[in-house]
Amino acid sequence: MxxxxxxxxxxxxxxxxxxxxxxxxxxxxxxxxxxxxxxxxxxxxxxxxxxxxxxxxxxxxxxxxxxxxxxxxxxxxxxxxxxxxxxxxxxxxxxxxxxxxxxxxxxxxxxxxxxxxxxxxxxxFKLDTEDNLLARKHFTQIRILERAAVTLVALVTVSVGLMTIEPVRQYGVSLLASAGAAGLILGLAMQPVLSNLVAGIQIAITQPIRIEDAVIVENEWGWVEEINATYVVVRLWDWRRLVLPLTYFIQKPFQNWTRDGASLIGSVFLYLDHRAPIETMRAKLAEIAARSRLWDGNVVNLQVSDARESVIEVRMLVSARNAPQAWDLRCEVREKMIGFLQAEHPDALPRHRSEWIGAEAPLRRAEERPRRAA
Missing domain, CATH: 1.20.120 (Four Helix Bundle (Hemerythrin (Met), subunit A))
Incomplete structure (x- = not known):
């Protein structure tokens, strides 16, 4: 120097x-x-x-x-x-x-x-692994806490910068001391922002959602892509983005498919005739799952879950490593099982039964008319 x-x-x-x-x-x-x-x-x-x-x-x-x-x-x-x-x-x-x-x-x-x-x-931590529950947990906590800390640093920095100017410092001190109408209006105006900040800290601690969680919100299915200081971005299955305030996940119910793990059980429903070969279908389902690269080897099951006057409801359960693979596996099982029934057991497909009245019915009614007239 x-x-x-x-x-x-x-x-x-x-x-x-x-x-x-x-x-x-x-x-x-x-x-x-x-x-x-x-x-x-x-x-x-x-x-x-x-x-x-x-x-x-x-x-x-x-x-x-x-x-x-x-x-x-x-x-x-x-x-x-x-x-x-x-x-x-x-x-x-x-x-x-x-x-x-x-x-x-x-x-x-x-x-x-x-x-x-x-x-x-x-x-x-790596998010691109199959079992990324621990990584998603830490990513969610640290990202939310980072944004909260940066917001706090920005507020303190602006406050200290304004306090270095004498007129602004006196105005701020008098405003805080008086706690008058202006302070009340400012507090009411800042209520949504403060509530979202508090909700963000609560989400970071309790973690009802994490980064890359598969969720259903507002009847839409997608993944949690980003958790900011005041809002959450959900990446929907068709690449749209659903933006929700943080308070939504504290105040309203929603579905979290990967709360405790990435593995999921997918269900496929078919409505078939009462003559459907259940045991044969059960064996075919096990064969389809065993040959699929999407099945994780844990759950495969077929049951008749309901019976109605015209059809029976058959529920097939298969498990996968994550939500996208579970969706693809469900579609694969549905397509292959329907193709199997069409080729091997067409009688198992649902049909409507009706009684056909032949040509003798009009003649019978014509013969009955003179009798009624007599």
């Missing part, structure tokens, strides 16, 4: 012939012109260093680009303002700006540190 101060002092002496405002402007612009290229060179060098490494190191360097540039600019402007021949009023305003920039830098660094710690913690 002594060398930097000496260089700045020499620059001030060399620009002494300019007005004070022009001299200060040139000095500040010169510091920025020196710092920004140096930062760009250093950042590109760091990118080349980590280019052959993992995605974590590349994202780490990318995440620190903004905070490091803001830090260098703050230091450069602070050094320039300390040396430039500024008036007292201008120096106070510039120092206020530098103080706010420093507070923002601290908040930005805290948010970046939270994100880096989250990424480091979650690197040990």
């Amino acid at each position: 002594p060398n930097v101060n000496a260089l700045l002092a020499d620059a001030v002496h060399a620009l002494a012939w300019l007005p004070w405002w022009a001299e200060s402007l040139v000095l500040i612009a010169g510091c920025c012109a020196v710092v920004l290229p140096l930062h760009g060179i250093a950042f590109r060098w760091m990118q080349r260093v980590v280019s052959g490494r993992s995605l974590f190191w590349r994202s780490l360097v990318a995440r620190t680009h903004g905070p490091s540039r803001l830090a260098l600019l703050t230091v450069a402007l602070g050094a320039a303002s300390a040396t430039a021949p500024l008036s007292w009023e201008v120096r106070i305003v510039l120092n206020q700006i530098l103080l706010i920039a420093f507070v923002a830098l601290v908040g930005w660094c805290c948010a970046t540190a939270i994100h880096i710690a989250t990424v480091i913690y979650l690197r040990r």
Whole structure:
């Protein structure tokens, strides 16, 4: 720093012939012109260093680009303002700006540190495995807590930044002390946001849903794709996105197909004639499941679950490793069983029975008319 101060002092002496405002402007612009290229060179060098490494190191360097540039600019402007021949009023305003920039830098660094710690913690878990219950549990908890922590850091940063300005600080203190109508209106306006934040913390602790859970909400089936600070994004089976507030999963009932594990039991219903060969179908179902790559080898069963005057209800159960495979396995079992019945047992397919009255019926009615007339 002594060398930097000496260089700045020499620059001030060399620009002494300019007005004070022009001299200060040139000095500040010169510091920025020196710092920004140096930062760009250093950042590109760091990118080349980590280019052959993992995605974590590349994202780490990318995440620190903004905070490091803001830090260098703050230091450069602070050094320039300390040396430039500024008036007292201008120096106070510039120092206020530098103080706010420093507070923002601290908040930005805290948010970046939270994100880096989250990424480091979650690197040990993989969501693309078949049994990913533990990974989904940790991903859900850490992501929600990360967003809550970043939101808290942003609120504290904005609050501290505003408190550095004297008029705003006095207004905030008087507003909190009076607890008047404005505070009441603000509290009522912030109620949905605060309720969603509290619901997010509750979901992170109790975990009624997790990332990549298979759920049924609003009569729609899909997967939990994203859990934000105030809402949840559900990726539906047809690629649509259903966005719901966090409070929905606390206040309303919904179905979670993967609450305790990824494996599921799928059911297939067929309505057949009473002459359907149940034992033969049971053996065929076991054969279909054994030959399918989607069956996990745990559950395969066939039962007559209901009997009506015209058809019987046959329920077939098969298990799979996850919800998508369970859906595909159900479709495969339904298609192959119907094809088997059509080819081998067509009498088992449902049919309607009716009694046919032949041509003698009109003659009989014609013979009965004279008798009734007599």
